[in-house]
Amino acid sequence: MAKILIVEDEPDLSEPVRAYLTHEHHLVEVVADGLEAMERLRFYKYDVIILDWMLPGMQGVEVCKGFRDSGGTTPILMLTSRRQTNDKIIGLDAGADDYLTKPFDVHEVSARVRALLRRPQTVHSNVLRVRNIILETSTFRVTREGTDIQLLPKEFALLEFFMRHPNQVFSAEALLDRVWSSESEASPETIRTYIKRLRQKIDRKDEQSSIISTVHGVGYKLEA
Numbered sequence: 001m002a003k004i005l006i007v008e009d010e011p012d013l014s015e016p017v018r019a020y021l022t023h024e025h026h027l028v029e030v031v032a033d034g035l036e037a038m039e040r041l042r043f044y045k046y047d048v049i050i051l052d053w054m055l056p057g058m059q060g061v062e063v064c065k066g067f068r069d070s071g072g073t074t075p076i077l078m079l080t081s082r083r084q085t086n087d088k089i090i091g092l093d094a095g096a097d098d099y100l101t102k103p104f105d106v107h108e109v110s111a112r113v114r115a116l117l118r119r120p121q122t123v124h125s126n127v128l129r130v131r132n133i134i135l136e137t138s139t140f141r142v143t144r145e146g147t148d149i150q151l152l153p154k155e156f157a158l159l160e161f162f163m164r165h166p167n168q169v170f171s172a173e174a175l176l177d178r179v180w181s182s183e184s185e186a187s188p189e190t191i192r193t194y195i196k197r198l199r200q201k202i203d204r205k206d207e208q209s210s211i212i213s214t215v216h217g218v219g220y221k222l223e224a
């Protein structure tokens with residue numbers, strides 16, 4: 001799962017992309033205005049940004065430039081119309097990582113997103129292994145010593161996040177920010193509930209300590 005922000009003012013374009021990427025188990029948020037996009041990017045972290053060039057409020061290329069100038073490193077896929085293909089260099093200079101010219105196919109958006117997620121910077125792989133747990137993002141499958149573990153989508157997303165960041169401590173607030181939707185009503189209490197359920201499902205009964213440990217007063221970490 002990746003957390004993806006789509007910035008596109010035409011619902012006819014953003015909706016199929018949102019639906020398709022959501023179906024691929026990504027967490028997708030859509031905003032239709034450049035200024036609103038800047039606001040989101042100031043407060044929330046995403047794994048990929050799909051950014052239209054022509055936007056109300058603030059042009060996509062300006063959003064891109066502003067985000068990069070403020071230190072943002074998230075990969076950006078820019079959407080341009082055919083008339084603007086000559087502007088690609090401007091977009092690349094502004095910090096975009098890739099381009100897609102409208103009209104496009106949702107499968108191509110998905111492929112480009114996958115390519116951006118594979119970049120070493122984000123170290124996104126389809127198969128994650130920590131200790132004896134294997135998580136396959138493409139098939140939405142988790143096994144422990146070869147036995148399937150049934151997880152709900154949010155439990156899967158949380159485990160995937162921990163497995164991508166082993167031995168790092170995250171506060172409940174940080175987990176909310178990275179794994180839950182920015183508009184979610186979830187609270188740190190929600191995180192505690194999910195961690196508890198996840199431990200019940202993934203820990204071996206005969207083990208003393210959980211694979212997800214509590215760092216008192218700080219948060220949680222996955223012990224690799």
Ligand code: CA
Nearest residue numbers: 009052054055
């Ligand atoms: Ca537009």
